[in-house]
Amino acid sequence: MIHSLFLINSSGDIFLEKHWKSVVSRSVCDYFFEAQERATEAENVPPVIPTPHHYLLSVYRHKIFFVAVIQTEVPPLFVIEFLHRVVDTFQDYFGVCSEPVIKDNVVVVYEVLEEMLDNGFPLATESNILKELIKPPTILRTVVNTITGSTITAEIQGVIDACVKLTGMPDLTLSFMNPRLLDDVSFHPCVRFKRWESERILSFIPPDGNFRLLSYHVSAQNLVAIPVYVKHNISFRDSSSLGRFEITVGPKQTMGKTIEGVTVTSQMPKGVLNMSLTPSQGTHTFDPVTKMLSWDVGKINPQKLPSLKGTMSLQAGASKPDENPTINLQFKIQQLAISGLKVNRLDMYGEKYKPFKGIKYMTKAGKFQVRT
Numbered sequence: 001m002i003h004s005l006f007l008i009n010s011s012g013d014i015f016l017e018k019h020w021k022s023v024v025s026r027s028v029c030d031y032f033f034e035a036q037e038r039a040t041e042a043e044n045v046p047p048v049i050p051t052p053h054h055y056l057l058s059v060y061r062h063k064i065f066f067v068a069v070i071q072t073e074v075p076p077l078f079v080i081e082f083l084h085r086v087v088d089t090f091q092d093y094f095g096v097c098s099e100p101v102i103k104d105n106v107v108v109v110y111e112v113l114e115e116m117l118d119n120g121f122p123l124a125t126e127s128n129i130l131k132e133l134i135k136p137p138t139i140l141r142t143v144v145n146t147i148t149g150s151t152i153t154a155e156i157q158g159v160i161d162a163c164v165k166l167t168g169m170p171d172l173t174l175s176f177m178n179p180r181l182l183d184d185v186s187f188h189p190c191v192r193f194k195r196w197e198s199e200r201i202l203s204f205i206p207p208d209g210n211f212r213l214l215s216y217h218v219s220a221q222n223l224v225a226i227p228v229y230v231k232h233n234i235s236f237r238d239s240s241s242l243g244r245f246e247i248t249v250g251p252k253q254t255m256g257k258t259i260e261g262v263t264v265t266s267q268m269p270k271g272v273l274n275m276s277l278t279p280s281q282g283t284h285t286f287d288p289v290t291k292m293l294s295w296d297v298g299k300i301n302p303q304k305l306p307s308l309k310g311t312m313s314l315q316a317g318a319s320k321p322d323e324n325p326t327i328n329l330q331f332k333i334q335q336l337a338i339s340g341l342k343v344n345r346l347d348m349y350g351e352k353y354k355p356f357k358g359i360k361y362m363t364k365a366g367k368f369q370v371r372t
Contacts (some may be wrong), residue, residue, distance in 0.1 A: 001121050003054075004069040005086075005113065009033070010042060016102060018113045023255045024054070024069050026225075027178035027340050032056050032067055041191065048076050059083045062097045085125045092127045093136050107149045108134065116130035151226060156218040156339045157366060164206040171350040173201040174213075175306065177342040184217040218339050219282045225337055227363065228300075229253050230260075230327055230370045231314050235271075236312075236320045245277060247327065248299060250305045257336040262297035262310070269321035277310035284308060324372040333363040 004024040007016040012033055014026055021059045031051045038046045042060050049056040057079045058067040089112060090097040095106055104107055112135045115124050124130055176182070179200035187193060188211060190204040202213070233246040251259050268275070268291040275286045275293065281304075284295040297306050346357050 001072070001074055002068050002070055002082070002117060004028075005071070006032075006067045006101075007102065008064075008065040008066075008067060010063050012036065014097055016106065016109065016264045018110065020117050023256070025178075025340055025342070027181075027342060028054055028056070028069055029067065030180060032058065032065070033180065037067075042246070047080060057083070059087070061087045064097070064099060064102075082122055082125070083115075085370055086113070089116070089127055089130065091123070093131075108136070128217060152223050152371075154226065158218065158337070158341065159215045160213045162206060162212065163210050165206060165332055166206070166208075166351070166355055167346075167353075168351045169205060170348045170355070171203070171205055173347045173349070174204075175344040176191045176200070176342045178340060181218065181339060182214075182216050184219070186215045188295070189263060190214050214343075216339075225338055227252055227336075228259060228329060228331060228365075228368070230329070232327065232370065232372045234324050234372050236314065236324075238320050241314050241316050243272070243314055245275065245312050246307070248256050248301060248305050248307040249301050249329070254333060255336055257330050257333050259297065259300040259333055262300055262306075262329065262331040264293075264295040264297060265330075266293045266325045267291060268293055268325050269311070269323075271315045271318045271321055272312050274313040276313070278306050280304070280307045282306060327370040327372060329365055329368040329370070333364045333366070335361050336363050337361045340365040346370050 003019065003021045005018045006026065006029055008014050008016050008029065010249050014029060017026060027052060031049055032045075035049050036042075036045050042063075042065075045058065045060065045065070047058055049058075049142060053071065055070050055073070056067055057070065057076055058065050059080055060066075060074075066086060066326045068079050068083055070079065087097055090102065090109070093108065093112065094101045112130060115130055119350075124133065132267075182200075187196070188204070190206060191214070192203045195201055204213075206213075229250050229252045231250070232250040233244060236243040247264070249262060249264065268286075270291060272291055274288055277284055277286070279295060279297075280299045281301075284293065284296060286293045295308050319347060343359050344360075350353055
């Protein structure tokens with residue numbers, strides 16, 4: 001029934017999303033944003049918005065839009081009642097239902113939403129039942145969740161590279177499913193900027209060969225979906241010559257695509273003499289001179305998450321390191337643009353022959369760092 005839930009603030013930023021069945025791209029919210037722009041007041045946004053492939057049902061409370069995505073026709077009041085129950089549950093759990101509070105308790109929020117729906121259908125919606133399953137946040141739990149679940153900074157540097165081998169003087173137009181994502185953009189000189197400004201369509205006569213059509217930057221942290229997570233347990237004990245090292249890598253918001261080419265590196269503290277580790281997959285090395293740990297993971301299988309576990313040998317009598325090491329990741333995901341940008345169509349004018357057209361999406365890690 002309910003596939004996804006998006007929480008949108010009054011500025012039009014998606015600050016939380018939850019998917020129960022298949023992952024629905026946040027670009028579906030473009031239809032909601034268009035309706036929001038047409039409405040004079042937030043309360044005037046239509047509660048039901050039909051799109052070519054989905055229905056968007058929403059409620060507006062506490063300056064937050066709760067937008068549910070469904071694919072089949074269901075009684076609208078049934079979904080709207082569920083959304084109100086979600087808001088009431090958050091208010092009961094946290095005392096206040098607001099964007100800062102939801103962000104501060106994001107781990108509990110996801111746990112509650114997971115219990116409230118089972119495969120898209122309401123399961124446990126009563127607060128007293130939910131509180132038996134998931135304890136409300138305490139000061140200790142809030143501190144732990146803040147340490148393990150927060151994103152400090154995230155941004156996307158995206159490009160569209162073109163390879164054109166066409167005869168004559170073809171005139172091309174390229175349109176996107178969600179052009180509103182492209183705010184901070186730099187274009188190739190061949191692009192007609194005025195048409196982009198007025199219609200959000202790229203119109204250009206391309207040069208021959210390889211060239212960069214445009215580059216773009218997404219810096220709003222709430223628009224950056226993190227595709228990988230790292231669970232870690234790295235501990236050093238006072239007056240002990242051994243330490244514990246354990247990390248697990250898993251996929252997150254990858255639209256079902258495989259994460260491949262995964263490598264993990266970590267600069268260990270000077271006091272670490274050696275490491276005795278066992279990987280569940282891939283190979284690892286530790287250089288006792290440079291103190292650099294490298295783990296070549298390969299592909300991530302969601303059914304059997306890769307892990308690296310073992311012990312660290314520490315300098316005898318040395319004090320406990322001041323801080324834990326950071327973990328650096330490299331990876332790539334084929335046929336996925338993590339920004340959510342999607343091409344709608346590419347048309348050619350001015351020539352009569354039919355060209356071959358193809359598109360390839362790719363996500364690559366830039367500087368992906370996890371603090372432990």
